[in-house]
Structure formats: C-alpha cells, structure tokens
C-alpha cells in the first residue's frame with residue numbers, strides 16, 4: 001500500500017501543508033524542530049487512530065487553534081481510500097474513511113498498516129513487559145481484526161472484575177466473580193492462541209534478519225511467556241477459569257486481577273542471553289531493528305500487501321553495516337525516513353524538505 005498524499009491543517013506546527021509522496025523511499029529532511037516527527041505522527045494517527053507519543057490528543061492541535069485536520073490519500077491493491085482525521089478542542093476526535101464516519105476505532109485498524117520505528121522503540125526490548133505487550137497488541141491488531149476484538153472484550157471485562165474487587169466486600173465478590181471470569185477466560189484464550197502464533201512467526205523472520213545484520217551465527221529468538229501453558233483454546237479457557245477462581249482471595253487483597261494476558265511477556269534472546277536484562281545498547285538496537293523488519297514481512301505474508309514503514313530518527317543511531325542492511329530490507333516497501341541530512345548511497349528517492357517557519 002502507498003500513502004500518496006498527506007494534507008495537514010493546524011496539526012502541530014503546520015498551518016497548512018500538502019505533501020505528495022512516492023512509492024519506495026521518501027526522505028524527510030529538515031533541521032531540528034522543523035516538523036519531521038510531526039509529519040510521521042500524522043501518518044501514524046491516520047493509520048492507528050491515536051498518537052504514538054501522546055495520550056492527550058489536543059496536544060496535536062496547533063497552539064492557538066481549535067481544530068486540527070489530517071487528510072490522507074491511500075492507494076491499496078484493490079481500492080483507494082481517503083482517511084480524514086479531525087481533532088477538535090471541544091468535540092474530540094472524528095475519523096472518516098471515504099465518506100463514512102467511523103463509530104469505533106476498530107474499523108480503522110488494518111486499512112493503512114504501519115510499522116513505526118523510532119529510538120523510543122528500544123523500550124520494547126529493555127523496559128517493562130507492558131512495552132512488549134504494546135508491541136504485540138499494536139502489530140497484531142492491525143493485521144488481525146478478531147484479535148483486536150477479543151483483546152478489547154478481554155480488557156473491558158477485566159476492568160469490570162477489577163471494579164468489582166474495589167467496590168464490594170469479599171463475600172459478594174467471590175459469589176459474583178464467576179460471571180465475569182467465564183467470559184474473561186474465553187476472550188483470553190483467543191488472545192493467547194493468537195499471540196503465541198504471532199510471536200512464533202515473528203521470531204522466525206526476525207532471526208533471519210538478525211543473522212543478516214549481526215552475522216550468520218547471531219541467532220535471535222522471541223519466546224512467548226503465556227499465562228497458560230495449555231495448547232487448545234478450550235483447555236486454556238478452563239485453565240484460566242480455574243486460575244481466576246483460585247486467585248480470588250489474593251486478587252481481592254491485592255485490589256486487582258493478578259492472572260491473565262494483561263500480565264504476559266515474551267523474552268528476546270541471542271546466544272541464550274536474555275536481551276531484556278543483559279543486552280548491550282547495540283544488541284538491543286539490532287534486535288529491535290530485526291523485529292521491526294520482521295513485522296513488514298509478516299504483514300506481507302499474512303495479507304499480501306506491504307505496510308508502510310515509518311523510520312523516525314533511526315539512521316543516525318545505526319552503524320554503516322546496519323544502515324545498509326536496513327535500506328536494503330526496505331526495498332519494495334514505501335518507506336519514510338526522517339533525518340537532518342541524508343548521505344546514504346541510494347539513487348532512487350524523493351527528498352522532502354521541511355522548513356521550520358511553517
């Protein structure tokens with residue numbers, strides 16, 4: 001798929017700007033604070049429906065203005081689409097695809113799929129499990145709608161169970177919890193089965209990229225750490241129902257639900273070393289790069305279409321070998337790269353200059 005054009009109005013530091021892109025490589029050049037990351041953010045918002053860097057959506061409205069607009073023209077294999085995002089100070093966010101106003105965010109996911117890579121993505125390797133779950137959830141939800149629906153359902157019921165823990169006495173909680181627990185376990189089983197499959201596939205592709213970038217002997221393995229070791233959905237569901245029941249007392253004392261997919265993690269190892277804890281900066285960066293490249297291929301295998309790759313501030317952090325491997329791997333994928341100056345030995349690219357005074 002290809003992002004053909006983006007028009008921004010009162011978005012971040014942009015008053016009004018229309019930018020046309022090409023397939024292949026788009027290099028977004030400009031000085032610090034020119035608006036490069038803002039442009040990448042706008043593409044992400046049109047794809048995912050929210051910002052990769054802020055929870056407060058009004059921050060995206062140009063200071064002193066009331067409304068921001070992102071218009072994006074998308075070219076896909078079988079159909080073209082127009083995505084329109086409007087963020088208003090008073091009315092919140094409205095997303096339109098072609099002429100239909102979306103009522104749920106889930107309807108947007110998967111239309112424009114993006115793989116986003118910025119120095120912040122290192123968090124996925126080295127920080128708390130939450131960051132790795134965020135990676136799985138974002139990736140998998142874009143490609144697999146049933147996953148997104150199961151996860152949303154699970155999160156909703158989990159919140160209900162937690163609310164019950166906080167608002168009732170233990171006797172009442174332990175007699176009514178089963179209502180939530182049955183539904184929770186069912187949604188959780190769907191989430192777990194899909195996460196397991198996803199991690200396995202990503203691990204295989206990432207391993208092959210990792211060997212190309214870091215050397216033939218440098219393996220990379222992602223290993224899912226699920227909250228249930230059972231195989232089938234039915235078995236997992238039963239196992240979780242049992243675990244939730246067993247943990248009622250503990251959960252009540254803790255004040256939250258202590259078992260389930262919302263507590264899971266996956267390990268990332270090379271040569272048997274857990275990079276979450278023991279990886280050097282360089283190792284962690286290489287692993288993150290291999291995983292992001294794997295995401296591109298994963299989408300392509302699953303959907304037959306390449307996602308769009310957003311690389312914000314990534315090149316300057318990589319050595320020459322890794323930069324070359326990265327640029328080679330992006331061939332055939334529409335790629336956006338931000339930088340202050342572009343000196344890579346590639347011929348065919350479009351340079352887009354971003355100037356500060358906009």
Ligand SMILES: Nc1ncnc2c1ncn2[C@@H]1O[C@H](COP(=O)(O)OP(=O)(O)OP(=O)(O)O)[C@@H](O)[C@H]1O
Nearest residue numbers: 012013032033034035036037038059060061062063
């Ligand atoms: N809501 C907003 N209204 C107006 N300006 C904003 C808003 N949000 C951010 N900015 C400004 O936009 C400018 C550009 O930010 P951006 O992060 O896109 O820069 P950049 O080109 O990526 O720079 P760097 O090379 O340092 O990463 C910054 O000066 C920032 O203060």
Ligand SMILES: [Mg+2]
Nearest residue numbers: 036037038313
């Ligand atoms: Mg930036």
